Amino acid sequence: MSVGSSDGPLAAVRRPFEGPNTMGNSPAFWLGFAVAVVALAALPVLFGLYAAEVGAVFLAYALLGMSLAFIWGYCGILSFGQVAFFGVAGYAFGIVAINAATLTGLTLALLAAIAVSTAFAAALGYFMFYGGVRDVYVTILTLVVALVLYTFMGQTAGGEWAIGDARLGGFNGMSGVPDLAVGIGSTGVEIGLLGHYYVTLGALVATYLGLRALVNSQFGYAMVATREDEDRTAMFGYDTTFIKLVVFTIGGAIAGLGGVLFTTQNNYVDPSVFGITAAALPVVWASVGGRTSLIGTVGAALAIQFVDYRLALSGSEWALVLIGSLLMFVVLVMPEGVAPRLHEYIVEYREDADPSPAPQEPPAATEEVGD
């Protein structure tokens, strides 16, 4: 089934976001994408502030998930410690914001938090990739970093663990983190509850489009080549170590952005963001949604967290069992994840609709991706 031609008036706008490295290059995809964004934007209008408050948390998680899909799916770096950047940014924002709760201060806090998580990712990435640490060792090292942060932040309860007015707060976490605000001097906006939802949604959409443009650029090709065969890519003259470092750093920045939005939504951050369960979640979302599909990972993050939330409301203890089983099931049955599998079916279906029929295979997947 061909929906429109690729020469529509919007084709030029779409071009930078399309290419062989992303799924969903048809007008139908973009139509669906627009509908999804509008639906998400309408959520608070339909369901009230409550939905905005809960939804903003999920959207911040989606950013975290996307940061992993980007580095794992497109460059083959499996980090089990994306939450480290997420949490570090949250704490960094809290430290600056509590000490300088003015419009200028809060704006600086936002920038500082993302700068800190980016620098942290760059430092860790430099350490690992230029030290020759590879594959599983990267995975374990990133996990250990998250767990060490968990242990470390947990023992910062004493009064000596304060930066200015900001108490790290140990196991109890850092509370009283102000809301997000942007401005200089007395001109600017403090972003309230509803605003926060839209800011998070905007950040998610912008990041998504930005990453799509990036992975379809020259650099994106080099990334994917590095994932496919690092040695060969290096032989062609690419500095694969540098590519990995850049990708890992961008991933850290995105996770940090998510962390800031998460922390400002809750006005609170505690060491459990570094914990082993939290660390597992991005891996679950990316594996289930499909790590090579940014939108699949976002969809999986939203869907899984929503189900988890409903289960929590009902008081069920089975959420983690369900999530863990889903992870095992997907990796065993469709290792590439739900979205790429879905994409395959759609492509097949379109080919079937063409005059030259290919042997048909009925869609076996009953899993569906929320968007």
Add this chain to the structure above:
Amino acid sequence: MTGTGLLNFGFEFVEIFAFIVLATVGLAVIFGMMGIINLAHGEFILVGAYATTFTFAAGLPLPLAMLSGVVLTAVYGLVLERLIIRHLYGRLLDSMVVTWGISLVMIQLTRIAFGNTAPGIGIPFGQLPVVDGPVYYLVLAVVAVGVLGGLYALFMWTDFGVRARATMQDESTARSMGVDTDRMYMSTFAIGSGLAGLAGALYAPVLTVTPEYGTGFLIEAFVAVVVGGASVLVGTVLASGLLGTVNAAVTNVAGTFMGQVAMLIAAIIAIRLMPDGITGLLADWRENRGESQ
């Protein structure tokens, strides 16, 4: 340092060394032989601890309860290997992801099935005379050394060991030589699981058994495997020795937490200097020496 200070340091070292060795060796066997990082390692340890605790509470004498912990964990590992793990050979990252899923499920299932507490087991054997500390810690150290020795004997001297090493070195050649590699993997995984179960069983009297029991072993085990590198025995011994020394020395001066921190810093430096672990470095060194001669 006074005489007793030295003695205390020695005891501390023995305690930590034994802990790292026992926590690591199961993970190291599976990683070294099969190239799989089992992220559910902590929960295999958990199975050993729960089996020990509950059989002991049911009236079995402690050594038998521990043995049942080991056996049950090995059987458990065997079943998981057949059902899930064997589909993941050669898929390194996927195997980590799936075993992490197993870990999440197991912790939560344990919580649902047994609640958050398990019956306690008192520490056997009483108190040491000169150094303050239970005799049991020395027993743990002896067992740790025994396990290392046993593994050495198993892999170097038995027929099984020869075939296992052959499989590890070159699977297709081994298979063409008539080694049932599928079976080798299965048994290796069961042995690794059993060793994890042993750690769980041995520490059940010392550490409080809760559903998160396994996570307490994770950092040490992962760090030691990464620092040690792919060679199971040498890597485990050297990594445990290095990390144990740093940890014990700093703990003795600045307390448990700083000891832990110092150990992790040492580990990070070690990984930076030796990305393939201590054994990787040794291999390089040997190669270089071979070339220069």
Add this chain to the structure above:
Amino acid sequence: MFVTERSLTRRSVLAAGSAGALAATAGCVGEGAILGMQDGGSNPTAAVLEDRSGTFALTGTAKYRTTKLAIEEINRDGGILGEELEVFAPDPQSDNMRYQDLARHAIYQEDADVLWAGYSSATREAIRPLINEHDQLYFYTTQYEGGVCDKTVFPLGATARQQLGAVVPHMIEEYGNEIYTVAADYNFGQLSGEWVKLIAEEHGAEVVGEEYIPLDESQFGSTINNIQSAEPDFVMSMLVGQDHSAFYEQRLASGLTDVPIGTSTNMAQEREHLRIDPPALEDVYAGVNYMEELPTDRNEAFVERYYERWDDAEYINQEAQNNYFSVYLYKEAVERAGTFDQAAVIEALESGLEVEAPEGDVSLDPTTHHMNHNMRIAHADENHEITFDEPRTIEPVFLEEVGCDLTSETERTQYEPDALSEGA
């Protein structure tokens, strides 16, 4: 030093200048919105968020059950102001993220009139931003480090100052002046350690050593070594949680039982004296406002009612008792206010209320929102049999000393012991 609410709060939506469009949107997005999801029950609702699984299930389960029991008793006797109290009580599973979700749900969707939630201070701090944002009436009943001074929060458990103020002087009198402190390495433990030092100073005693143990640590070999070489007259233990209960077993194994232990955390909360085989807790003295073993008629009747209602129940911990009497305290406040309106109920609570708790009569201190508790020393013998000494009323004076007066000022703060020396 203390932390105060900063100049910018969520309520002050617009700082200056632009954002007219956002304001317009905000106008049409009410709390109910177009497709209202509110349950719309007209009865007053109590949200009871207590852990029945996970790390804090050991204490949370009983807290949930005593709250339920009190609400059921009240509803059976005609409710409050003639209305039955409805209960919203999912299990937060000892997970602070879930607490945030559930508290949010309770506030928005259940329109909760009153909230009981959480065991650990971390949980309280995780949901306090939400509580503050929505001016939610909140009872926090765990014995805790103290210092919370917050307009809508009522921390009704005994504070560290109250518990340690009972047990430390008693231990100094019985055993001597040299104290070794072992405490959990987080906020509660650290602050409790500070209190021990302060109280010791007041009584001319000295802390000869202190150690803060990570929450997940259960190997106490080096700690026990250090205690033995410091030779204190007694140990103060503020160890917390199941990993730490291994301390007592290792204490027995190392023959440290000849050094008595004072505690503010053990026995009354996680019933270590029943979970661990005797005589590991021999000569442990706990400063408590309640333990199930309390031999008064009123308490025995309460214990009987409890086990009649929950026949598989295991133990009524101190916090569970606090939950129980706080439901009655709430009832009295609503009746005095004549309405369920939260601001009015808070005002009524601040008018000075008394309630007949199983521990004895207790009264609420209007200015600090804390309780005047009947503190006792509970002693465990070699068979872990518990005996009590005479109760003493200990007032939550600390907050008054640092200047917390919620009847005249709306604060949302947590003070720490060093605020005393700074004179606030």
